[in-house]
Amino acid sequence: MAKIDFILNGEKISLDTNPSRRLLDVLRDDFDLTGPKEGCGEGECGACAVLMNHEIVNSCSVPLANCIGKEITTIEGFMKTKRYEVIKESFAEEGAVQCGFCTPGMVIASESLLNKNPHPSDEEIKIGLSGNLCRCTGYNMIVKAVKKAAKDGDGLW
């Protein structure tokens, strides 16, 4: 057991638990945040992606110990922002969501990318989203959606 203090979706959290638990399990089991999903549990699909200090990480591959002092944002937290509204509109308009399973991860990846690079090229978008798998869309609609979000949300990032 160890004391793990971190910020989760803007709130200060203090846990006394096993530091060798996966962040994904802590989010889903302790906090009912089911946005991040276990698509593969191996760090290859991005369905579990969250933001750690505003950068995308795979929560299935992050031990709770490494979260001390960090700011963790799940899709549930990000949904409350203006940036999310722009991304949501773009994804809807471009048909970038079918079953929706990959979508929280894709949105997190988009935010992680745009936060550092507000006007990415198509190539840069593909690299930014390269760790996120989608079985439905064929990806091109998602890439277009990110391009559109960058344009429509000019000034937000």
Next chain:
Amino acid sequence: MVKSAIAKTLKEALQLLNKDEYKILAGGTDLLIQNRNHTSLPIAFKGNVLYISHIEELNYVKADKDNVHIGATTTLEQILENDKTPKLLKETIIEMASPAIRHTATLAGNIGNASPAGDSLVTLYLLDTMLKIQSLNKERMIRLQDFILGVRRIALEKNEMITEIIIPKHNFTKAYFKKVGPRLSDAISKLSFAGAVEIKDNIIKDIRITFGAVFMIVVRSQENEAKMIGRSVNAVKAEIDEIISDYEPLIKPINDQRSNIEYRKTVARNLLRDFIEQL
């Protein structure tokens, strides 16, 4: 009963390592998967774990006249974004894993994992990388090629940890890293190749060639390289078939779930041919 410890300083880590045996974990992107447990259960580490990602004093990329120094807890993405990082290493890192993994994974971890398919290793061997290894009362330097002993075997004592990666600066005329894998990211290499050359007045002043995932460790032959150094580019190009047959006995891949012997040998040969032809 396995225990875990979280070190905030290097001194703390070395003191802990001096008392007990620990698996050292920085990002954990390899170790968490290797010790995977059922969903909702804690990671099934087989022994004690020492978490070192919080050691800020080991997070740096510095450069002096001759070398670039990278601290052990610096993440791959931080190394990628730093302008002091050698170009060839940047070109390698961007082919590794994915942005999400690069945000927590470390170069030191990729070295410690010592996978035959480790991408950074192919480039780091080519660059004559050294490692600084520390224990509570000792500090030593070792060449990367001497540190990696075999498949997932490293020359690290129980109370030691990698603290720094030292990469000599080079002035290559041309250098590249090629990765062969099934996907643009998150792919373990079927095989990989790095080649670098320094040419002056049409003479090869320096040439280095490494292959990954075609043997238990990275393949490099300074003997074969020496045969080409000091000679004209055209002379070396003319002997391309001989050069390829010099490398054949060193390229000894296996059949596994990612690829087979024939494919790996053929592509390795082709990558080498390409590199020499385009000198």
